């Protein structure tokens with residue numbers, strides 16, 4: 191039996207980054223524990239509910255891998271476009287929280303885009319003028335991804351504003367509950383056009399990969415009023431009702447700033463392959479369990495974590511997931527299958543992910559990052575800045591202020607926007 195939420199102790203909250211992080215962590219942890227205790231269960235009991243749910247998925251994934259079945263759902267773009275994705279595959283997408291969309295774009299189209307990006311950066315002497323990585327956001331996870339801070343090539347914009355992209359984004363947004371309590375949290379059929387970078391990793395490359403982490407926020411996940419509402423079921427005695435696909439309270443609240451921090455709400459993160467990539471060539475891995483987020487949120491409240499520590503989460507650094515605090519999750523880390531140029535890869539915005547290391551990579555490893563970021567108050571705010579950056583060729587404000595493209599020749603312009611592109615920018 192649960193206690194009515196109204197009688198539970200209120201939580202302290204910080205709508206901007208607290209001045210004293212350690213003091214704020216101590217305060218919010220004590221308050222979260224008190225709230226859970228007042229709901230009639232101990233923190234350990236609540237955590238055990240989630241641990242059991244996650245452990246069942248971990249076992250399921252291990253069994254699937256053992257049987258040689260693909261853990262990642264693979265969905266044909268043709269089925270997305272025709273609305274004929276099978277109920278079994280939809281259920282698997284819900285369970286795993288990630289998918290490959292096969293043939294999202296024709297392979298030739300993707301290879302053409304890849305070549306066009308090379309032409310665009312070479313023509314504008316990018317390699318001669320490159321000043322090194324503009325951020326150290328991934329400093330804690332020991333990595334150096336081969337990222338081009340390029341946002342406005344015609345190839346990237348053509349993909350972002352294509353009908354094919356809009357269809358897949360609407361399909362993915364539709365996996366979420368976007369309305370509740372009389373509020374439309376986001377519009378599933380309309381995406382905001384979110385400019386992100388590209389990665390091109392050449393044949394023969396050695397890469398240390400990217401440690402497992404997650405992207406939806408840092409300490410703000412526990413500390414802002416909106417996030418406390420979004421994750422309310424974890425703290426108010428109704429943990430069984432926690433639903434990783436519920437967008438309630440996720441699409442308007444503030445986030446604490448970091449040097450590379452997504453200020454938009456994404457239902458799924460994603461990228462589109464611009465080269466063929468084999469599954470063992472340093473590719474993306476996830477912990478394909480959406481409800482693992484509940485595990486990550488509750489874990490710091492257990493007694494073995496120091497009072498002023500959130501399992502290593504702090505502002506301005508990526509949220510780490512690791513063997514030290516989350517060994518159960520690490521058992522389920524699963525890589526994507528082989529992909530071909532034109533396929534796209536998607537994972538739930540809260541999902542633990544990383545990139546495997548590779549030595550002497552076979553073939554190219556090229557991707558364009560394009561997420562599903564449906565229209566909502568938070569994303570509409572960001573669209574104002576995107577419109578400005580598109581006009582001037584600046585780096586978008588979510589990214590380091592490198593601004594390579596301001597003077598570049600052949601940049602995509604406002605006049606080149608399609609109907610989908612204009613809609614995605616609020617024009």
Ligand SMILES: [Fe+2]
Nearest residue numbers: 403404405543
């Ligand atoms: Fe990430």
